[in-house]
Amino acid sequence: MIVTKDQIVLWLRRVADVLEENKDYLTQLDAAIGDADHGINMDRGFKRVLGQLPKVEDKDIGSILKTTGMALISSVGGAGGPLYGTLFMRAGMAVDGKQELTPEDLVTLLRAAVDGVVQRGKAELGDKTMVDALLPALQAFQKAVEAGEDLDVALERAVAAAEEGMKATIPMLAKKGRASYLGERSIGHQDPGATSSYLILKALLDTVRETT
Amino acid sequence: MKKLINKPEDFVRESLEGMALAHPDLIKIHLDPNFVYRADAPVQGKVAVISGGGSGHEPMHGGFVGKGMLDAACPGEVFTSPTPDQMFEAAKAVHGGAGVLFIVKNYTGDVMNFEMAAELAHTEGIPVQNILIDDDVAVKDSLYTAGRRGTGTTVLAEKICGAAAEAGYDLKQVADLCRRVNLNGRCMGMALTSCTVPAKGTPTFELGDDEMEIGIGIHGEPGRERMKIKSADEITEMLALAIIEDPAYTRTVREWDMEKGEWVEVELTDEPFREGDQVIAMVNSMGGTPVAELYVVYRKLHEICEKKGLKIVRNLVGAYITSLEMQGVSITLLRVDDEMLRFWDAPVHTPALRWGM
Numbered sequence: 001m002i003v004t005k006d007q008i009v010l011w012l013r014r015v016a017d018v019l020e021e022n023k024d025y026l027t028q029l030d031a032a033i034g035d036a037d038h039g040i041n042m043d044r045g046f047k048r049v050l051g052q053l054p055k056v057e058d059k060d061i062g063s064i065l066k067t068t069g070m071a072l073i074s075s076v077g078g079a080g081g082p083l084y085g086t087l088f089m090r091a092g093m094a095v096d097g098k099q100e101l102t103p104e105d106l107v108t109l110l111r112a113a114v115d116g117v118v119q120r121g122k123a124e125l126g127d128k129t130m131v132d133a134l135l136p137a138l139q140a141f142q143k144a145v146e147a148g149e150d151l152d153v154a155l156e157r158a159v160a161a162a163e164e165g166m167k168a169t170i171p172m173l174a175k176k177g178r179a180s181y182l183g184e185r186s187i188g189h190q191d192p193g194a195t196s197s198y199l200i201l202k203a204l205l206d207t208v209r210e211t212t
Numbered sequence: 213m214k215k216l217i218n219k220p221e222d223f224v225r226e227s228l229e230g231m232a233l234a235h236p237d238l239i240k241i242h243l244d245p246n247f248v249y250r251a252d253a254p255v256q257g258k259v260a261v262i263s264g265g266g267s268g269h270e271p272m273h274g275g276f277v278g279k280g281m282l283d284a285a286c287p288g289e290v291f292t293s294p295t296p297d298q299m300f301e302a303a304k305a306v307h308g309g310a311g312v313l314f315i316v317k318n319y320t321g322d323v324m325n326f327e328m329a330a331e332l333a334h335t336e337g338i339p340v341q342n343i344l345i346d347d348d349v350a351v352k353d354s355l356y357t358a359g360r361r362g363t364g365t366t367v368l369a370e371k372i373c374g375a376a377a378e379a380g381y382d383l384k385q386v387a388d389l390c391r392r393v394n395l396n397g398r399c400m401g402m403a404l405t406s407c408t409v410p411a412k413g414t415p416t417f418e419l420g421d422d423e424m425e426i427g428i429g430i431h432g433e434p435g436r437e438r439m440k441i442k443s444a445d446e447i448t449e450m451l452a453l454a455i456i457e458d459p460a461y462t463r464t465v466r467e468w469d470m471e472k473g474e475w476v477e478v479e480l481t482d483e484p485f486r487e488g489d490q491v492i493a494m495v496n497s498m499g500g501t502p503v504a505e506l507y508v509v510y511r512k513l514h515e516i517c518e519k520k521g522l523k524i525v526r527n528l529v530g531a532y533i534t535s536l537e538m539q540g541v542s543i544t545l546l547r548v549d550d551e552m553l554r555f556w557d558a559p560v561h562t563p564a565l566r567w568g569m
Contacts, residue, residue: 027412035431036412037292073328074245077266077292082324120324177320180357181433 001151003101003208008061009053011207012068016046018203019196029192033179038080038192045076045084060099065092065109079177080193083117083130090116103145103154110138110158121176128172128179128186130193137162137201152212155205162201166194213413215537220410224267224287231274235563238278245295247302248274249284254308259377259386260284262302263315263370265322266291268409269430272367272533275564281374282562290409290536291431293321299329303338311339311383315369315390317362318346319431323466327475330468339383343390344465345369347397347544349458350427350436359463361429364494364544365397367532368556371565375558383470393552395482398455401542402435402447403428403498407535426450430498430535430542444505448512451543456485456520485547487521492556494527494544499534501541506530509541517545526556532564 019026019042026039048071056067065088073085094112095105114134123129125136140161144154167190174186177193217223225243232241232248241248247264254260263273264286273285284302288294303312312333316326326342333340345362373390381389403425406415416432419425424447427436442450462481469476485491495510497503506529517524525548533542548556559568 031416035291035433036409036416037289040411041289041292074295074297077288077295077325078321079293079324081293081295081321082328085328120327121320175357177358178431178433181351181361181429183352183357 001103001212003106003151005061005064005099007207007211008064009057010211011204012049012053012064014203014207015200016050018199019043019046022199026192026196029190029195032189033174033182033186034192035078035178037078038196041076041078041080042084042196045072045081048072048075060097061101062092062096062098065089065095068092079121080196083121083193086116086120087113103151106151107142107145110141114138123176126172127176128169128174128191128194129176130191130197132169132172132191133162133165133194133197133201136165152205152208155208159198159202159205162198166190166198169194213408213410215408215410217410220413223410224289227267227270228274228287231563238561238563239274242301242305245298245301247284247286247298247305248277249302249306250277250279253283253306255283256308257310258308259310259381259383260303260306260308260312261315261370261374261377261386262286262299262306262312263366264288264294264299264302264326265317265319266293266431268536269533271531271564273370276367276370276374276562278560278562279569280378280558280560280562281565282370290411293319293325296325296328296332299326300332300336303329303333303340304336307338311341313373313377313383313386313390314340314342315366315373316342316344317366318344318359319361320358322362327466334468334473339470341383341387341468341470343387343394343467345394346463346465347394347399348429349398349454350400350429352436360461363401363430364399364496364533364542365394365546367528368397368492368494368544368546369393371560372552372555375555375560378558379555389551389555391480393546395480396548396552397544397546398458398485399542399544400451400454401428401430401498401540402426402451403432403535403538403540404441405500405539407432407499407538409536427454428540430533432535432538444508445512447541448509448543449516451541452513452516455543455545456516456522459484485520485522485545488523489521489547490523490525490553491517492526492528492546492548493517493524494532495529496533496542496544497531498538498540498542499531500537500539503530506541509543513543525553
């Protein structure tokens with residue numbers, strides 16, 4: 001089982017839809033512990049991605065993902081811009097020139113993407129950030145692929161791990177970003193960045209399920 | 213929401229356009245990506261000083277672009293940091309061959325976007341350095357947070373470093389001076405009311421009629437504590453003493469190694485205020501507090517500084533680093549030496565700050 005270039009494009013379009021639907025939800029999560037703009041910023045960013053996609057749809061997956069990253073870097077702002085921008089840029093660089101992705105390619109892609117986020121944001125597991133959704137997802141995906149599971153099963157496990165990681169941010173004390181200034185008051189709220197990361201991974205699973 | 217805006221999504225652009233029309237002799241604007249730059253840029257042979265941050269803090273930073281201060285300012289969306297392409301394009305537009313200093317307020321988004329901008333400038337062959345401003349003493353437990361925020365000292369650093377660049381300091385000298393200004397400045401603010409981001413339409417936080425929030429940043433983020441409102445003298449004393457009695461503060465920041473082309477971690481420690489220090493005092497409106505109230509605060513601040521043996525040698529009273537229409541005040545004290553004072557006194561001509569020319 002592989003992921004095709006068309007599926008990658010469909011995924012990015014679905015992410016734009018999902019983020020539009022969840023714009024207010026993400027912004028509300030951010031209002032509780034941040035500065036109430038995460039949903040607005042991500043929606044603006046993926047609208048920009050939608051505008052750029054027609055220019056690169058006939059290129060390779062690497063170019064499509066790098067273009068997505070650049071569009072996010074130049075339109076999202078806040079911390080989300082550099083973090084998601086870096087995530088997609090590194091993902092694209094990891095699969096340069098490819099027209100389709102094997103499960104092993106996806107492991108490489110995800111690892112490069114998550115490493116990029118960790119480097120840029122200097123966050124560790126448990127800091128109440130998007131890393132709390134992304135890192136468990138990467139680990140679950142890699143483990144499933146190494147165990148020889150099918151791509152869709154591996155993705156299901158990755159998304160389940162991301163969801164669990166996202167929910168696990170609720171009792172955490174924020175140590176990075178604007179939420180960290182709240183100290184104890186950040187406890188009891190789900191991290192908006194972990195939530196958008198989960199939504200983006202879930203959109204990949206849904207796309208693969210619907211189109212294979 | 214009652215605001216003098218047309219459409220929320222047009223607010224930043226229309227405000228920039230109006231500013232350009234009002235000050236054609238001083239500044240120009242570039243749209244998409246947005247930045248404000250000196251009308252006479254690039255100034256050949258001069259270090260270009262660039263800052264930026266979310267909109268909503270006006271006159272900072274765009275109002276400080278002009279002779280003797282900033283070469284360019286990059287405004288993001290309201291309370292959202294600008295994007296790297298803005299700083300990169302601004303750097304290319306104002307680079308006069310002597311490199312670019314980015315003055316960055318310590319907020320996670322700002323730091324990351326300016327770091328990416330520095331990496332882009334470096335690949336373009338522009339010598340660059342990023343200096344962080346993290347002066348907000350309200351942030352406790354800075355080890356477990358993103359650290360102290362960048363607030364009032366930013367305005368003073370932009371003035372002093374802009375003058376140093378104008379006087380011919382090279383990039384390393386301007387960066388060293390900027391770092392030193394940051395290490396000698398401390399700030400703390402408070403809010404009487406919240407503020408409303410146009411795109412959101414509702415106040416960022418709720419504050420009762422009889423309440424105030426002490427130790428806010430500049431985005432309506434929560435502060436140290438919420439309490440019943442007190443008199444101007446009591447509030448001034450709370451802020452001033454938190455600043456004056458603040459102990460030494462150590463932090464690790466990332467600066468750019470120009471030769472290696474990579475980030476290096478630097479540990480910096482500042483010293484508390486001491487009797488006999490000379491200071492510049494800024495009493496700043498958060499946007500909605502009238503000047504008359506600022507002078508009530510300044511009166512008490514002056515008294516406290518005298519009592520503590522701090523000599524206010526210069527002052528700035530007004531709205532310089534704001535949070536939209538928020539009522540409230542911030543106090544900044546900057547310990548100055550002769551070099552800093554000389555650059556503070558140097559001529560400046562920008563939309564929001566002008567003396568000596």
